[in-house]
Amino acid sequence: MHDRSGRIAVHGLSKSFGQVDAVQDLSFTVEPGVVTGFLGPNGSGKTTTLRMILGLVTPTAGHATINGVPFQQLSNPATVVGAVLEAQSFHGSRTARNHLRCYAAAMNVPDEQVERALDLVGLSSAGRRRVGGYSLGMRQRLSLATALLGDPQVLVLDEPSNGLDPEGIAWLRGFLRSFAATGRTVLVSSHLLREMEHTVDDVVIVSQGRCVYNGDLERIRAEQRTRVLVQASDPAALVTALQQRGYRVEYEQDGQLAVYDTDSRTVADLALDSGVALYGMRDEHVDLEQLFFQLTRGQYHAAAPTNGAQWGSPGGPGQPDPYAPPQQPPDQGRPNHGGHAGLGGGA
Numbered sequence: 001m002h003d004r005s006g007r008i009a010v011h012g013l014s015k016s017f018g019q020v021d022a023v024q025d026l027s028f029t030v031e032p033g034v035v036t037g038f039l040g041p042n043g044s045g046k047t048t049t050l051r052m053i054l055g056l057v058t059p060t061a062g063h064a065t066i067n068g069v070p071f072q073q074l075s076n077p078a079t080v081v082g083a084v085l086e087a088q089s090f091h092g093s094r095t096a097r098n099h100l101r102c103y104a105a106a107m108n109v110p111d112e113q114v115e116r117a118l119d120l121v122g123l124s125s126a127g128r129r130r131v132g133g134y135s136l137g138m139r140q141r142l143s144l145a146t147a148l149l150g151d152p153q154v155l156v157l158d159e160p161s162n163g164l165d166p167e168g169i170a171w172l173r174g175f176l177r178s179f180a181a182t183g184r185t186v187l188v189s190s191h192l193l194r195e196m197e198h199t200v201d202d203v204v205i206v207s208q209g210r211c212v213y214n215g216d217l218e219r220i221r222a223e224q225r226t227r228v229l230v231q232a233s234d235p236a237a238l239v240t241a242l243q244q245r246g247y248r249v250e251y252e253q254d255g256q257l258a259v260y261d262t263d264s265r266t267v268a269d270l271a272l273d274s275g276v277a278l279y280g281m282r283d284e285h286v287d288l289e290q291l292f293f294q295l296t297r298g299q300y301h302a303a304a305p306t307n308g309a310q311w312g313s314p315g316g317p318g319q320p321d322p323y324a325p326p327q328q329p330p331d332q333g334r335p336n337h338g339g340h341a342g343l344g345g346g347a
């Protein structure tokens with residue numbers, strides 16, 4: 001029995017393709033009323049996960065639910081989930097309106113929904129034009145219109161910004177935010193945090209098929225740290241002096257030292273006291289983008305989550321990362337598996 005919550009829940013989801021572990025023990029929850037970004041670099045398992053959520057790929061392990069049930073058990077899936085998973089192919093000779101009417105008929109959705117969907121994506125005036133003459137951005141909008149035909153409670157979009165110009169991206173941002181503001185659920189994937197950072201409220205960040213962060217994007221912003229990069233005459237001696245005073249230090253690949261949560265003056269004074277000459281030093285502020293790279297390059301070691309935010313480790317245990325947030329209580333893990341908007345969206 002589905003619960004109408006609009007919640008997507010992913011529990012211990014894994015998928016292997018031969019030797020490739022595309023998704024590994026992934027758990028997260030997507031809540032209604034907010035836009036959730038599903039972020040990770042190319043090949044990190046986003047599409048595979050979305051396809052499992054939508055019942056298009058069978059998991060090797062774990063499961064996913066929408067409204068408390070697997071996608072296949074939704075009684076009228078097109079009215080629950082709308083999805084756009086990849087560039088949809090269209091009959092170029094067909095008008096957008098006719099394209100949508102075909103889908104509406106297959107989904108048993110009244111024709112009025114076609115006009116509504118065209119209007120929602122800003123294609124009303126272009127509805128009579130043949131799709132063959134549509135730009136890439138217009139095709140993206142038409143895919144979205146297809147997903148919206150069933151007036152779904154949940155929207156799942158895979159890289160919807162691809163091919164959109166800045167105006168299109170801004171439009172999409174506004175659309176997704178207003179869709180979520182009506183209490184509905186939005187899960188949207190991207191490999192670009194920067195592109196999504198003003199669109200999403202919550203994020204699920206994956207790297208190498210594993211969840212490395214699940215929670216509020218604002219929380220990540222709050223965790224931005226500073227560090228000092230130092231070129232020292234005797235790095236080992238400086239490391240000892242810093243560590244004795246409780247500072248966290250790491251060796252960078254280029255031989256510099258990275259000293260966390262302090263400033264260059266403090267490091268310089270300490271180096272002077274220790275008789276270590278400094279050949280170069282600079283303060284570095286870690287911005288959101290850098291943190292995203294840090295998280296997703298697979299070298300991040302998870303601290304326990306806090307305040308519902310979940311930090312995970314893509315590469316297994318390792319040294320604590322200086323960018324790691326303070327210790328937090330574990331987040332509830334959830335399964336993944338899901339639905340796509342029936343015929344909508346061309347998943």
Ligand SMILES: Nc1ncnc2c1ncn2[C@@H]1O[C@H](COP(=O)(O)OP(=O)(O)OP(=O)(O)O)[C@@H](O)[C@H]1O
Nearest residue numbers: 017020022040041042043044045046047048049191
């Ligand atoms: N059908 C398949 N057969 C074999 N390997 C696959 C298949 N689908 C995905 N993979 C592999 O699984 C891994 C994850 O792929 P997936 O497409 O899910 O990642 P992604 O994060 O969506 O990447 P992108 O951003 O490039 O679309 C990749 O190594 C990919 O090559």
